[in-house]
Amino acid sequence: MANALSRALDSDLWYSFSRSPVTVVSAVVALVCIMGAVLAPWIAPHNPFDLASLNLMDAFNPPAWTEEGNASFLLGTDDQGRDVLSAIMYGARVSLIVGLSAVVFSTVVGVGLGLLAGYLGGTVDAVLMRVADIQLTFPSILVALLIDGIVRAALPPEAHEAIALYVVVFAIGVSNWPQFARTVRGSTLVERNKEYVLAARVIGLSKLRIMLTHVLPNVLGPVLVIATLNLGFAILAEATLSFLGVGVPPTQPSLGTLIRIGNDFLFSGEWWITLFPGIALVALVLSVNLLGDWLRDALNPRLR
Amino acid sequence: MPAFILSRLLQAIPVLLVVALISFAMFAYVGDPVAIMLGQDFTEAQRQALVASLGLDQPFFVQFFKFVVNAAQGEFGLSYRLSRPVAELIAERAPATLELAFVAAAIAMLVGVPMGVYTGLYRNSWLSRFFLTFSLIGVSLPTFLIGILLILVFSVLLGWLPSYGRGEVVQLGWWSTGLLTADGWRALILPAITLGLFQLTLIMRLVRAEMLEVLRTDYIKFARARGLPDRSVHFGHALKNTLVPVITIAGLQLGSIIAFAIVTETVFQWPGMGLLFIQSVGSADIPVMAAYLMLTALIFVVINLVVDILYYIVDPRLRAGRGGH
C-alpha cells in the first residue's frame, strides 16, 4: 500500500498534476462541489423540500451580507422562502446524478459498440459507423430535446413525470455515444493487429474474451479523458434541458431548474435567486472541464 | 468537380431519408393524432372519415411515400397546438432565426479566427493566456446563463439594450427583417453575442490547435529555412493549411448554431423557429417537431455540401484525387 502510494506520487501524472496550480485548484473546487452535493441531506442548513419548515414570511430574503439579509439564509431565499444555499446543494445533487448516469450510459454503449465495430469489422462496422456519422451531424442538444419530446408525446403526463429523470439520462446518454464509439473503434483497429492479440487468437481465446481482456484495457486511457470532458458537457446539457423546462421534473429541481425559476425574478431585482445557482453550475462545470483538459494533456503530451 | 458534388448529394439522400423516417414514425406512432385533431366530441363516422382523409388506413410504405412527397413540397399538416398550417408557422418564424444565426456566425468567425491565429502564433504571451482562459470559461458557461448575465448587466442594471423580442421589423415580401432598423439591431446584439460566444471560443481553440500542429510541420520549417518573412510563413503557408480542417469543423459548428438558437430564443423570447420548437416539445405538437427536424436536417445537409465544396477549392490534392488521375 505504502509502496503503491509512493509509486503514485513519483508518477508523471502526479508530477504534472502538482506542477499545475490551475489543475490543483480545479480539483479542490470540484471536490467541494461534489462533497456539498453528496452530503447535502446532512450538512445543508435547511431542507428546501420539507414543506412544513417553509415559511412564506421568509420569501425573497436577500443574501446575509446585504442590509436586509437574514443570517440564517447565507445566500438569501427564493419566492417560496426556500434557502438558496440549501437548494443549490440539493440541486447540484440532481445535476451530478443525472450527469454521471448519462456519462456512464454513453460510455458503456459507446465503448461496447466501438469494440464491436472495430473488432468485427465488415457490415457491423459499416452500419454502426454510418449511424454514428448521421447522429453526429446533429448537435447532441437537439437529439436530447427530440428524444425528450417524443417520450413526452408518447406518454400521458403523469407517467412521464414518474420517469422524467430516466428520460433525461437516456436522452443525454444517447446523444453522446458516437464520440466514445469512434475513439474506441479507432484504437481497437490499431490494437487488433498487434502481435499480442494475434497470439491470443492463435491459442484459441474467444473473440469476446480477447476484446474484454486484451483490447479493452488498452483503450481505457482515451475513454477516461472523453468521459471526464463529457461529464462537464452532460451536466450542462441537463441544465440546458431543465432551463428550457423539458428536463428533470420540478419536484426534483436541478441547478438548471433553479436558474429558470430565478430568471423570472431577474427584472424585479431579486438577482440572487438565479445568480448563485448559476455560479455553482459554472464552478462545477469549469473545474470538471479543466481537470479533463489536464488529463488529456497529461496522458498525451503530444497534443499540447 | 460536378462528379464530386453529385457523389456528395447522393450521400446526403440516405441521411435525409433516415430523418424523414424518424419524423414520419413520430407522426404515425407517437400519440394519437386523430384523437388530438378531433377534440372531445366526435362520432365514429367522423373518426373513420378523418382516418381515411389522413390516409392512416393505408400500408406503411404508401403512407411514408406520401409523407416524403408532402414534405418535399413543404406540406406538414396542421399544428396540434395552434391549428394552423405548419409550413405557414415556420415561414413566419424562419427569418428571425436565420438572421440571428447569421449574425452570430459572423461574430464567431470574424472574432474567433483571428484570436485563434494570435494564440497559436504567440502562445506564451499574456494576451494569449487571457484569451485561453476566457475561452475555457466560454466553453463552460451554458448559453442560457450567458444570456441571463448579459440581460442582467445590459438590460436590468445599465438599461442600454432591450432584453426580449426583435424590436422594429420591416416586411420585405414574406420576409420580415430586423436588419434595416436601428431598433432591430439593438434588439439583435445581446442574442447574437449569446449565441455566437460558445462557437467563438470553440473556433478559437480549434484554429489555435490546428495552427500549432501546422507550425510543427516540415514545410513550415522549410519555408523558414528559405528565409521567407514571418508574415508570409504565418499567413500564407500556415494559415492556409490550417483552414482545411477549420472549414470542416467550423461548418458543422455553424449548423449547431441553428440548434442552439432554441436556447437563445427562449432566454430572449426571440420569435424564431427555436422558440416555436421548444413550445412544441413542451406540448407534444408532433407536426411542428417533425417539420422542424426535417428543416434542420436539410439545412445541415446544405451546410455540409458547402463545406465540401470549399474543401475542394482549398485543397488541390482533393481536386487531383477526384479529377480522374
Next chain:
Amino acid sequence: MNPVPAAAAAPLLEVRNLRVEFPTRRGTLTALDDVSFSIRAGEVLGVVGESGAGKSMTGAAIIGLLEPPGRIARGEILLDGQRIDNLPREKMRRIRGKQIGAIFQDPLTTLNPLYTVGRQLQETILTHLPMTPAQARARAIHWLEEVGIPGAAQRIDSYPHEFSGGMRQRVVIALALCAEPRLVVADEPTTALDVSIQAQIIALLKRLTRDHGTAVMLVTHDMGVIAETADRVAVMYAGRVAEIGPVREVVKAPNHPYSAGLMASIPPLDRKVEHLAQIDGAMPRLTAIPRGCAYNPRCPHVFDRCRVERPDLLDAGTTRAACWLHDPASEKRAAHV
C-alpha cells in the same frame, strides 16, 4: 595551432566551441558540446555519425532554426568572419535562403501541399532577389530545368503531390539553390528516397554546387555518399566532433577508435568478407554521457585517462581526433589504432 593543409583563405563558415542545450524538467541536456569546424568556399564537408549524435542539430543551429526550447549556450558561428548566431531574427531571416540554403530529409513533407511548386519557387526568389514577378517566374523555370525536371515550363504550375518522391527532392534542391546561396546545409538529403534514386540526387547536388561554387555541409549516416562526395569529413559522436580531416585520410587511416570502428563496418566492394566488424554497445543517451571520453565504454584502446578527462581535438598527423592516444603527454601510446 596546426596549419590548414590547403590555401589558408578565411573560411566561409566557422563554428567555434558550439554548445547547444535543452532545458527539460529533469535538468538541462547538453545536445552539442564544444563542436568546432570550418567550411571553405566551394568545399563539401561531410558530417557523419549515428542517429542522435548531433549532426542534424548542428545544421539546425547554423541556419538559426533550433527547435525550442533548444538554445545555443556557448560558442560562435561565423559566416565570412561575421557572427550570425546572435543576429536579430529579421537579419538572420535575410541570411537564410540568400546566404545559406537548406535541404531537408523527406521531400514528401518539405513542400507545402497547397501551393504549386512554381509559386513556392517564385516567392523564395522574390524574397531575396530584386526581380519582377515575371523575371522570378522565368528564373523558377530555369531552376526546374537545372535540377532536371522534364517539361519545366509546364510542370511549374503543378502541385507537389503531382511529382514523385525523387522529383520532389529535385524541386527542394531548386528551392534551396534558387537564390544562389554560398552554403547549403543538406540534412540527410537521400535517406527518405529509393536506393535507385539516391545516386542521381547526390550526383545532381554535386554537379550544381560545383557549377555554382556553393559550399555544402552534407549531413548523412551513409559513409558511401561521404566517400564519393565530400572533400573533408567530420565524425560526430554523442554531441561532439570525434575526428575531422580530409575524407581520404579519415576513410583509409582513421585516427579515432570510433572512426576506425565506423569505417570497418562498411562492406568493401572489392572483396568478400565473412563478417563485418561491429562496434559493441550503443551510443550513450544524452542523459547518461559517461565521464571522460564519451566513447570510453566501447573503446578497445581505453586506458585510465580516458575515464577521467575529456579529450579535445588533438593533432593526429593527417587528421585531428579527440582521443588521448594522440596526446604526447599520455603515458600509453599506440603506434596506430
